[in-house]
Amino acid sequence: MIAIEDGGALLLIALMALVTLLARFGGVLLMSFIPMGRRVEGFINAMAGSVLVAVLVPVAVKADGAGQLALLATAVLMLLFRRPMPAIAAGILVAALVRAV
Amino acid sequence: MxxxxxxxxxxxxxxxxxxxxxxxxxxxxxxxxxxxxxxxxxxxxxxxxxxxxxxxxxxxxxxxxxxxxxxxxxxxxxxxxxxxxxxxxxxxxxxxxxxxxxxxxxxxxxxxxxxxxxxxxxxxxxxxxxxxxxxxxxxxxxxxxxxxxxxxxxxxxxxxxxxxxxxxxxxxxxxxxxxxxxxxGRRTSRTVMAWVVGGAAAYAAWLWLPENSHVVVGALAGGLVGALWLEDKA
Structure with a gap:
Protein backbone atom coordinates (compact mmCIF):
# COMPACT_ATOMS: atom_id res chain seq x y z
CA MET A 1 0.00 0.00 0.00
CA ILE A 2 1.18 3.50 -0.81
CA ALA A 3 -0.63 6.48 0.72
CA ILE A 4 -1.47 9.06 -1.92
CA GLU A 5 -0.36 11.92 0.33
CA ASP A 6 3.14 13.42 0.25
CA GLY A 7 3.81 12.65 -3.40
CA GLY A 8 2.68 9.04 -3.13
CA ALA A 9 0.20 9.55 -5.95
CA LEU A 10 2.90 10.94 -8.20
CA LEU A 11 5.05 7.91 -7.49
CA LEU A 12 2.15 5.60 -8.39
CA ILE A 13 1.55 7.44 -11.66
CA ALA A 14 5.25 7.25 -12.49
CA LEU A 15 5.25 3.50 -11.81
CA MET A 16 2.18 3.01 -14.01
CA ALA A 17 3.84 4.98 -16.79
CA LEU A 18 6.99 2.88 -16.42
CA VAL A 19 5.11 -0.43 -16.56
CA THR A 20 3.23 0.76 -19.65
CA LEU A 21 6.46 1.89 -21.29
CA LEU A 22 7.97 -1.54 -20.63
CA ALA A 23 4.99 -3.07 -22.45
CA ARG A 24 5.48 -0.65 -25.35
CA PHE A 25 9.20 -1.45 -25.64
CA GLY A 26 9.09 -5.07 -24.51
CA GLY A 27 7.75 -6.68 -27.68
CA VAL A 28 10.50 -5.33 -29.90
CA LEU A 29 13.12 -5.85 -27.19
CA LEU A 30 12.22 -9.52 -26.61
CA MET A 31 12.08 -10.23 -30.34
CA SER A 32 15.65 -9.03 -30.69
CA PHE A 33 16.74 -12.10 -28.70
CA ILE A 34 14.79 -14.50 -30.90
CA PRO A 35 16.39 -15.53 -34.17
CA MET A 36 14.13 -14.67 -37.09
CA GLY A 37 13.15 -17.72 -39.07
CA ARG A 38 10.17 -18.58 -41.18
CA ARG A 39 8.23 -19.99 -38.21
CA VAL A 40 8.83 -16.92 -36.07
CA GLU A 41 7.92 -14.66 -38.96
CA GLY A 42 4.77 -16.69 -39.59
CA PHE A 43 3.91 -16.42 -35.91
CA ILE A 44 4.19 -12.66 -35.64
CA ASN A 45 2.46 -11.83 -38.89
CA ALA A 46 -0.48 -14.09 -38.05
CA MET A 47 -0.55 -12.59 -34.56
CA ALA A 48 -1.09 -9.09 -35.97
CA GLY A 49 -4.69 -9.67 -37.07
CA SER A 50 -5.35 -11.96 -34.12
CA VAL A 51 -4.59 -9.19 -31.61
CA LEU A 52 -7.33 -7.10 -33.19
CA VAL A 53 -9.77 -9.99 -33.37
CA ALA A 54 -9.06 -10.86 -29.73
CA VAL A 55 -9.73 -7.26 -28.67
CA LEU A 56 -12.95 -7.27 -30.71
CA VAL A 57 -14.54 -10.50 -29.50
CA PRO A 58 -15.70 -9.27 -26.06
CA VAL A 59 -16.62 -5.88 -27.55
CA ALA A 60 -18.93 -7.61 -30.03
CA VAL A 61 -20.36 -10.01 -27.44
CA LYS A 62 -21.02 -7.31 -24.83
CA ALA A 63 -22.47 -4.77 -27.28
CA ASP A 64 -26.20 -4.15 -27.45
CA GLY A 65 -28.14 -4.84 -30.67
CA ALA A 66 -27.34 -1.37 -32.02
CA GLY A 67 -23.64 -1.88 -31.37
CA GLN A 68 -23.66 -5.26 -33.08
CA LEU A 69 -25.45 -3.78 -36.10
CA ALA A 70 -22.78 -1.05 -36.18
CA LEU A 71 -20.05 -3.69 -36.41
CA LEU A 72 -21.99 -5.52 -39.08
CA ALA A 73 -22.35 -2.33 -41.14
CA THR A 74 -18.61 -1.65 -40.87
CA ALA A 75 -17.78 -5.22 -41.87
CA VAL A 76 -20.07 -5.20 -44.92
CA LEU A 77 -18.77 -1.85 -46.18
CA MET A 78 -15.16 -2.92 -45.63
CA LEU A 79 -15.70 -6.13 -47.58
CA LEU A 80 -17.36 -4.20 -50.41
CA PHE A 81 -15.17 -1.10 -50.71
CA ARG A 82 -12.10 -1.60 -48.46
CA ARG A 83 -12.22 2.03 -47.34
CA PRO A 84 -11.92 2.27 -43.53
CA MET A 85 -13.19 5.80 -42.88
CA PRO A 86 -16.58 5.51 -44.62
CA ALA A 87 -17.03 2.04 -43.10
CA ILE A 88 -16.36 3.34 -39.57
CA ALA A 89 -18.58 6.37 -40.10
CA ALA A 90 -21.41 4.13 -41.31
CA GLY A 91 -21.02 1.92 -38.24
CA ILE A 92 -21.27 4.83 -35.83
CA LEU A 93 -24.23 6.25 -37.73
CA VAL A 94 -26.03 2.92 -37.54
CA ALA A 95 -25.48 2.71 -33.76
CA ALA A 96 -26.68 6.29 -33.25
CA LEU A 97 -29.75 5.85 -35.48
CA VAL A 98 -30.84 2.52 -34.04
CA ARG A 99 -30.55 3.91 -30.51
CA ALA A 100 -32.45 7.06 -31.44
CA VAL A 101 -35.41 5.08 -32.76
CA MET B 1 14.09 -11.39 -43.39
CA GLY B 185 -5.32 -6.29 -44.14
CA ARG B 186 -4.38 -9.01 -46.55
CA ARG B 187 -6.91 -11.86 -46.43
CA THR B 188 -5.79 -15.39 -47.18
CA SER B 189 -7.24 -18.65 -45.92
CA ARG B 190 -4.22 -18.75 -43.61
CA THR B 191 -4.91 -15.37 -41.98
CA VAL B 192 -8.63 -16.07 -41.75
CA MET B 193 -7.85 -19.34 -39.96
CA ALA B 194 -5.62 -17.40 -37.54
CA TRP B 195 -8.50 -14.96 -36.83
CA VAL B 196 -10.98 -17.76 -36.23
CA VAL B 197 -8.69 -19.69 -33.89
CA GLY B 198 -7.53 -16.49 -32.18
CA GLY B 199 -11.09 -15.24 -31.79
CA ALA B 200 -12.32 -18.54 -30.37
CA ALA B 201 -9.41 -18.69 -27.92
CA ALA B 202 -10.02 -15.08 -26.86
CA TYR B 203 -13.69 -15.84 -26.28
CA ALA B 204 -12.90 -18.89 -24.19
CA ALA B 205 -10.33 -16.94 -22.18
CA TRP B 206 -12.78 -14.10 -21.68
CA LEU B 207 -15.34 -16.55 -20.31
CA TRP B 208 -13.14 -18.75 -18.18
CA LEU B 209 -9.69 -17.27 -17.59
CA PRO B 210 -8.68 -14.35 -15.34
CA GLU B 211 -9.76 -10.88 -16.40
CA ASN B 212 -7.71 -9.11 -19.10
CA SER B 213 -6.05 -12.32 -20.30
CA HIS B 214 -8.20 -12.74 -23.41
CA VAL B 215 -6.20 -10.52 -25.77
CA VAL B 216 -2.90 -12.21 -25.06
CA VAL B 217 -4.41 -15.70 -25.22
CA GLY B 218 -6.25 -14.98 -28.47
CA ALA B 219 -3.27 -13.32 -30.13
CA LEU B 220 -0.89 -16.13 -29.18
CA ALA B 221 -3.34 -18.76 -30.41
CA GLY B 222 -3.68 -16.93 -33.73
CA GLY B 223 0.10 -16.60 -33.93
CA LEU B 224 0.48 -20.32 -33.40
CA VAL B 225 -1.69 -20.96 -36.45
CA GLY B 226 0.70 -18.75 -38.40
CA ALA B 227 3.75 -20.62 -37.12
CA LEU B 228 2.32 -24.02 -38.05
CA TRP B 229 0.77 -23.02 -41.36
CA LEU B 230 3.53 -21.24 -43.22
CA GLU B 231 2.94 -18.88 -46.07
CA ASP B 232 3.87 -20.24 -49.49
CA LYS B 233 7.33 -19.03 -50.38
CA ALA B 234 6.99 -15.84 -52.39
Whole structure:
Protein backbone atom coordinates (compact mmCIF):
# COMPACT_ATOMS: atom_id res chain seq x y z
CA MET A 1 0.00 0.00 0.00
CA ILE A 2 1.18 3.50 -0.81
CA ALA A 3 -0.63 6.48 0.72
CA ILE A 4 -1.47 9.06 -1.92
CA GLU A 5 -0.36 11.92 0.33
CA ASP A 6 3.14 13.42 0.25
CA GLY A 7 3.81 12.65 -3.40
CA GLY A 8 2.68 9.04 -3.13
CA ALA A 9 0.20 9.55 -5.95
CA LEU A 10 2.90 10.94 -8.20
CA LEU A 11 5.05 7.91 -7.49
CA LEU A 12 2.15 5.60 -8.39
CA ILE A 13 1.55 7.44 -11.66
CA ALA A 14 5.25 7.25 -12.49
CA LEU A 15 5.25 3.50 -11.81
CA MET A 16 2.18 3.01 -14.01
CA ALA A 17 3.84 4.98 -16.79
CA LEU A 18 6.99 2.88 -16.42
CA VAL A 19 5.11 -0.43 -16.56
CA THR A 20 3.23 0.76 -19.65
CA LEU A 21 6.46 1.89 -21.29
CA LEU A 22 7.97 -1.54 -20.63
CA ALA A 23 4.99 -3.07 -22.45
CA ARG A 24 5.48 -0.65 -25.35
CA PHE A 25 9.20 -1.45 -25.64
CA GLY A 26 9.09 -5.07 -24.51
CA GLY A 27 7.75 -6.68 -27.68
CA VAL A 28 10.50 -5.33 -29.90
CA LEU A 29 13.12 -5.85 -27.19
CA LEU A 30 12.22 -9.52 -26.61
CA MET A 31 12.08 -10.23 -30.34
CA SER A 32 15.65 -9.03 -30.69
CA PHE A 33 16.74 -12.10 -28.70
CA ILE A 34 14.79 -14.50 -30.90
CA PRO A 35 16.39 -15.53 -34.17
CA MET A 36 14.13 -14.67 -37.09
CA GLY A 37 13.15 -17.72 -39.07
CA ARG A 38 10.17 -18.58 -41.18
CA ARG A 39 8.23 -19.99 -38.21
CA VAL A 40 8.83 -16.92 -36.07
CA GLU A 41 7.92 -14.66 -38.96
CA GLY A 42 4.77 -16.69 -39.59
CA PHE A 43 3.91 -16.42 -35.91
CA ILE A 44 4.19 -12.66 -35.64
CA ASN A 45 2.46 -11.83 -38.89
CA ALA A 46 -0.48 -14.09 -38.05
CA MET A 47 -0.55 -12.59 -34.56
CA ALA A 48 -1.09 -9.09 -35.97
CA GLY A 49 -4.69 -9.67 -37.07
CA SER A 50 -5.35 -11.96 -34.12
CA VAL A 51 -4.59 -9.19 -31.61
CA LEU A 52 -7.33 -7.10 -33.19
CA VAL A 53 -9.77 -9.99 -33.37
CA ALA A 54 -9.06 -10.86 -29.73
CA VAL A 55 -9.73 -7.26 -28.67
CA LEU A 56 -12.95 -7.27 -30.71
CA VAL A 57 -14.54 -10.50 -29.50
CA PRO A 58 -15.70 -9.27 -26.06
CA VAL A 59 -16.62 -5.88 -27.55
CA ALA A 60 -18.93 -7.61 -30.03
CA VAL A 61 -20.36 -10.01 -27.44
CA LYS A 62 -21.02 -7.31 -24.83
CA ALA A 63 -22.47 -4.77 -27.28
CA ASP A 64 -26.20 -4.15 -27.45
CA GLY A 65 -28.14 -4.84 -30.67
CA ALA A 66 -27.34 -1.37 -32.02
CA GLY A 67 -23.64 -1.88 -31.37
CA GLN A 68 -23.66 -5.26 -33.08
CA LEU A 69 -25.45 -3.78 -36.10
CA ALA A 70 -22.78 -1.05 -36.18
CA LEU A 71 -20.05 -3.69 -36.41
CA LEU A 72 -21.99 -5.52 -39.08
CA ALA A 73 -22.35 -2.33 -41.14
CA THR A 74 -18.61 -1.65 -40.87
CA ALA A 75 -17.78 -5.22 -41.87
CA VAL A 76 -20.07 -5.20 -44.92
CA LEU A 77 -18.77 -1.85 -46.18
CA MET A 78 -15.16 -2.92 -45.63
CA LEU A 79 -15.70 -6.13 -47.58
CA LEU A 80 -17.36 -4.20 -50.41
CA PHE A 81 -15.17 -1.10 -50.71
CA ARG A 82 -12.10 -1.60 -48.46
CA ARG A 83 -12.22 2.03 -47.34
CA PRO A 84 -11.92 2.27 -43.53
CA MET A 85 -13.19 5.80 -42.88
CA PRO A 86 -16.58 5.51 -44.62
CA ALA A 87 -17.03 2.04 -43.10
CA ILE A 88 -16.36 3.34 -39.57
CA ALA A 89 -18.58 6.37 -40.10
CA ALA A 90 -21.41 4.13 -41.31
CA GLY A 91 -21.02 1.92 -38.24
CA ILE A 92 -21.27 4.83 -35.83
CA LEU A 93 -24.23 6.25 -37.73
CA VAL A 94 -26.03 2.92 -37.54
CA ALA A 95 -25.48 2.71 -33.76
CA ALA A 96 -26.68 6.29 -33.25
CA LEU A 97 -29.75 5.85 -35.48
CA VAL A 98 -30.84 2.52 -34.04
CA ARG A 99 -30.55 3.91 -30.51
CA ALA A 100 -32.45 7.06 -31.44
CA VAL A 101 -35.41 5.08 -32.76
CA MET B 1 14.09 -11.39 -43.39
CA UNK B 2 15.64 -9.92 -46.45
CA UNK B 3 12.52 -8.39 -48.02
CA UNK B 4 12.07 -5.86 -45.21
CA UNK B 5 13.36 -2.34 -45.65
CA UNK B 6 13.99 0.17 -42.86
CA UNK B 7 10.91 2.43 -42.66
CA UNK B 8 11.46 6.16 -42.95
CA UNK B 9 9.96 8.91 -40.84
CA UNK B 10 10.05 12.22 -42.65
CA UNK B 11 8.22 15.34 -41.44
CA UNK B 12 5.85 14.84 -44.37
CA UNK B 13 5.08 11.26 -43.27
CA UNK B 14 4.57 12.46 -39.69
CA UNK B 15 2.12 15.12 -40.86
CA UNK B 16 0.27 12.64 -43.05
CA UNK B 17 -0.04 10.18 -40.18
CA UNK B 18 -1.29 12.94 -37.92
CA UNK B 19 -4.08 13.92 -40.32
CA UNK B 20 -5.01 10.34 -41.14
CA UNK B 21 -5.60 9.52 -37.49
CA UNK B 22 -7.09 12.83 -36.43
CA UNK B 23 -10.72 11.85 -37.21
CA UNK B 24 -10.48 8.79 -34.96
CA UNK B 25 -8.55 10.82 -32.40
CA UNK B 26 -11.44 13.24 -32.05
CA UNK B 27 -13.58 10.34 -30.88
CA UNK B 28 -10.81 9.29 -28.53
CA UNK B 29 -11.19 12.74 -26.96
CA UNK B 30 -14.68 11.70 -25.87
CA UNK B 31 -13.20 8.79 -23.92
CA UNK B 32 -10.57 11.16 -22.57
CA UNK B 33 -13.38 13.39 -21.31
CA UNK B 34 -15.07 10.40 -19.69
CA UNK B 35 -11.78 9.58 -17.97
CA UNK B 36 -11.24 13.18 -16.83
CA UNK B 37 -14.70 13.25 -15.29
CA UNK B 38 -14.34 9.84 -13.63
CA UNK B 39 -10.95 10.82 -12.21
CA UNK B 40 -12.33 14.03 -10.73
CA UNK B 41 -15.16 12.01 -9.18
CA UNK B 42 -12.62 9.56 -7.75
CA UNK B 43 -10.97 12.51 -6.04
CA UNK B 44 -7.72 12.93 -7.94
CA UNK B 45 -6.40 16.49 -8.05
CA UNK B 46 -6.17 18.11 -11.50
CA UNK B 47 -2.42 18.00 -11.98
CA UNK B 48 -2.31 14.28 -11.19
CA UNK B 49 -5.06 13.51 -13.71
CA UNK B 50 -3.29 15.46 -16.45
CA UNK B 51 0.02 13.84 -15.57
CA UNK B 52 -1.49 10.36 -15.73
CA UNK B 53 -3.09 10.91 -19.15
CA UNK B 54 0.11 12.47 -20.48
CA UNK B 55 2.55 9.82 -19.25
CA UNK B 56 0.53 6.59 -19.07
CA UNK B 57 -1.55 7.28 -22.20
CA UNK B 58 -3.50 4.01 -22.01
CA UNK B 59 -7.22 4.47 -21.46
CA UNK B 60 -8.34 1.08 -20.23
CA UNK B 61 -5.50 0.84 -17.72
CA UNK B 62 -6.22 4.34 -16.46
CA UNK B 63 -9.88 3.55 -15.87
CA UNK B 64 -8.86 0.38 -14.05
CA UNK B 65 -6.47 2.40 -11.86
CA UNK B 66 -9.36 4.57 -10.70
CA UNK B 67 -11.09 1.46 -9.34
CA UNK B 68 -8.10 0.84 -7.07
CA UNK B 69 -7.54 4.47 -6.10
CA UNK B 70 -8.20 5.58 -2.53
CA UNK B 71 -6.44 7.16 0.44
CA UNK B 72 -4.09 4.21 0.18
CA UNK B 73 -3.49 2.39 -3.09
CA UNK B 74 -2.36 -1.26 -3.29
CA UNK B 75 0.79 -1.00 -5.39
CA UNK B 76 1.19 -4.55 -6.68
CA UNK B 77 -2.45 -4.99 -7.76
CA UNK B 78 -2.26 -1.59 -9.47
CA UNK B 79 0.89 -2.46 -11.40
CA UNK B 80 -0.23 -6.01 -12.15
CA UNK B 81 -3.52 -4.73 -13.55
CA UNK B 82 -1.73 -2.08 -15.59
CA UNK B 83 0.62 -4.68 -16.99
CA UNK B 84 -2.12 -7.22 -17.73
CA UNK B 85 -4.22 -4.70 -19.61
CA UNK B 86 -1.24 -3.32 -21.53
CA UNK B 87 0.38 -6.69 -22.23
CA UNK B 88 -1.24 -6.55 -25.67
CA UNK B 89 1.30 -3.81 -26.45
CA UNK B 90 4.07 -6.41 -26.12
CA UNK B 91 2.46 -8.38 -28.90
CA UNK B 92 1.70 -5.32 -30.98
CA UNK B 93 5.33 -4.21 -30.69
CA UNK B 94 6.54 -7.68 -31.64
CA UNK B 95 4.59 -7.54 -34.92
CA UNK B 96 6.53 -4.39 -35.87
CA UNK B 97 9.88 -6.04 -35.12
CA UNK B 98 10.87 -7.03 -38.69
CA UNK B 99 10.87 -3.35 -39.65
CA UNK B 100 11.92 -1.89 -36.30
CA UNK B 101 15.00 -4.11 -36.13
CA UNK B 102 16.41 -2.26 -39.14
CA UNK B 103 16.35 1.08 -37.34
CA UNK B 104 18.97 2.44 -34.93
CA UNK B 105 17.88 1.95 -31.27
CA UNK B 106 17.05 5.61 -30.70
CA UNK B 107 14.55 5.74 -33.54
CA UNK B 108 13.28 2.26 -32.79
CA UNK B 109 12.34 2.89 -29.16
CA UNK B 110 11.65 6.57 -29.66
CA UNK B 111 8.79 5.77 -32.00
CA UNK B 112 7.46 3.03 -29.70
CA UNK B 113 6.98 5.51 -26.84
CA UNK B 114 3.69 6.55 -28.37
CA UNK B 115 2.45 3.09 -29.44
CA UNK B 116 -1.27 2.53 -28.90
CA UNK B 117 -3.97 0.44 -30.54
CA UNK B 118 -5.19 2.63 -33.38
CA UNK B 119 -1.88 4.00 -34.65
CA UNK B 120 -0.25 0.58 -34.39
CA UNK B 121 -3.04 -1.07 -36.38
CA UNK B 122 -2.90 1.51 -39.13
CA UNK B 123 0.89 1.54 -39.35
CA UNK B 124 1.15 -2.24 -39.48
CA UNK B 125 -1.32 -2.29 -42.38
CA UNK B 126 0.78 0.37 -44.08
CA UNK B 127 4.02 -1.58 -43.64
CA UNK B 128 2.46 -4.85 -44.78
CA UNK B 129 1.10 -3.22 -47.90
CA UNK B 130 4.42 -1.63 -48.80
CA UNK B 131 3.90 1.88 -47.43
CA UNK B 132 7.27 1.97 -45.74
CA UNK B 133 6.99 4.76 -43.16
CA UNK B 134 6.33 5.17 -39.44
CA UNK B 135 4.11 8.18 -40.09
CA UNK B 136 0.93 6.58 -38.76
CA UNK B 137 2.63 5.26 -35.61
CA UNK B 138 4.40 8.47 -34.65
CA UNK B 139 2.35 11.25 -36.30
CA UNK B 140 -0.92 9.43 -35.68
CA UNK B 141 0.23 8.56 -32.17
CA UNK B 142 0.84 12.23 -31.51
CA UNK B 143 -2.70 13.02 -32.71
CA UNK B 144 -4.09 10.37 -30.35
CA UNK B 145 -1.96 11.57 -27.43
CA UNK B 146 -2.96 15.18 -27.98
CA UNK B 147 -6.68 14.47 -28.17
CA UNK B 148 -6.54 12.03 -25.24
CA UNK B 149 -4.93 14.75 -23.14
CA UNK B 150 -7.25 17.50 -24.40
CA UNK B 151 -10.26 15.27 -23.82
CA UNK B 152 -9.09 14.52 -20.28
CA UNK B 153 -8.88 18.23 -19.50
CA UNK B 154 -12.26 18.94 -21.09
CA UNK B 155 -13.80 16.19 -18.96
CA UNK B 156 -12.21 17.61 -15.81
CA UNK B 157 -13.50 21.11 -16.51
CA UNK B 158 -16.85 20.57 -18.21
CA UNK B 159 -17.54 17.03 -17.01
CA UNK B 160 -21.24 17.28 -16.36
CA UNK B 161 -21.94 19.03 -19.68
CA UNK B 162 -20.98 15.99 -21.75
CA UNK B 163 -23.91 14.28 -23.38
CA UNK B 164 -24.23 10.53 -23.31
CA UNK B 165 -21.55 9.17 -25.68
CA UNK B 166 -23.54 5.98 -26.11
CA UNK B 167 -26.50 7.81 -27.66
CA UNK B 168 -24.15 9.18 -30.31
CA UNK B 169 -22.71 5.75 -31.07
CA UNK B 170 -19.28 6.88 -29.86
CA UNK B 171 -18.80 3.76 -27.73
CA UNK B 172 -18.58 1.73 -30.96
CA UNK B 173 -15.88 3.87 -32.61
CA UNK B 174 -12.91 1.81 -31.46
CA UNK B 175 -14.71 -1.44 -32.22
CA UNK B 176 -15.59 -0.30 -35.75
CA UNK B 177 -12.07 1.04 -36.25
CA UNK B 178 -10.43 -2.22 -35.16
CA UNK B 179 -12.77 -4.24 -37.34
CA UNK B 180 -12.01 -2.08 -40.38
CA UNK B 181 -8.29 -2.55 -39.75
CA UNK B 182 -8.68 -6.33 -39.57
CA UNK B 183 -10.54 -6.37 -42.87
CA UNK B 184 -8.21 -3.84 -44.54
CA GLY B 185 -5.32 -6.29 -44.14
CA ARG B 186 -4.38 -9.01 -46.55
CA ARG B 187 -6.91 -11.86 -46.43
CA THR B 188 -5.79 -15.39 -47.18
CA SER B 189 -7.24 -18.65 -45.92
CA ARG B 190 -4.22 -18.75 -43.61
CA THR B 191 -4.91 -15.37 -41.98
CA VAL B 192 -8.63 -16.07 -41.75
CA MET B 193 -7.85 -19.34 -39.96
CA ALA B 194 -5.62 -17.40 -37.54
CA TRP B 195 -8.50 -14.96 -36.83
CA VAL B 196 -10.98 -17.76 -36.23
CA VAL B 197 -8.69 -19.69 -33.89
CA GLY B 198 -7.53 -16.49 -32.18
CA GLY B 199 -11.09 -15.24 -31.79
CA ALA B 200 -12.32 -18.54 -30.37
CA ALA B 201 -9.41 -18.69 -27.92
CA ALA B 202 -10.02 -15.08 -26.86
CA TYR B 203 -13.69 -15.84 -26.28
CA ALA B 204 -12.90 -18.89 -24.19
CA ALA B 205 -10.33 -16.94 -22.18
CA TRP B 206 -12.78 -14.10 -21.68
CA LEU B 207 -15.34 -16.55 -20.31
CA TRP B 208 -13.14 -18.75 -18.18
CA LEU B 209 -9.69 -17.27 -17.59
CA PRO B 210 -8.68 -14.35 -15.34
CA GLU B 211 -9.76 -10.88 -16.40
CA ASN B 212 -7.71 -9.11 -19.10
CA SER B 213 -6.05 -12.32 -20.30
CA HIS B 214 -8.20 -12.74 -23.41
CA VAL B 215 -6.20 -10.52 -25.77
CA VAL B 216 -2.90 -12.21 -25.06
CA VAL B 217 -4.41 -15.70 -25.22
CA GLY B 218 -6.25 -14.98 -28.47
CA ALA B 219 -3.27 -13.32 -30.13
CA LEU B 220 -0.89 -16.13 -29.18
CA ALA B 221 -3.34 -18.76 -30.41
CA GLY B 222 -3.68 -16.93 -33.73
CA GLY B 223 0.10 -16.60 -33.93
CA LEU B 224 0.48 -20.32 -33.40
CA VAL B 225 -1.69 -20.96 -36.45
CA GLY B 226 0.70 -18.75 -38.40
CA ALA B 227 3.75 -20.62 -37.12
CA LEU B 228 2.32 -24.02 -38.05
CA TRP B 229 0.77 -23.02 -41.36
CA LEU B 230 3.53 -21.24 -43.22
CA GLU B 231 2.94 -18.88 -46.07
CA ASP B 232 3.87 -20.24 -49.49
CA LYS B 233 7.33 -19.03 -50.38
CA ALA B 234 6.99 -15.84 -52.39
Missing amino acids: SHYIAPELSPAAFKQGFWRLLPISLFVAVFGAAFGLAAVQTGLPGHEIVLMSATVFAGTAQFAALELWGAEVPVLPLLATTFAINARMLLMGATLYPWMSLLPPGRRYGSLVILSDANWAMNLNDLQSGRNTLGALVGGGFALWLTWLTGTIIGMVFGSAITDPKALGVDMVMGCFMLSMVLA
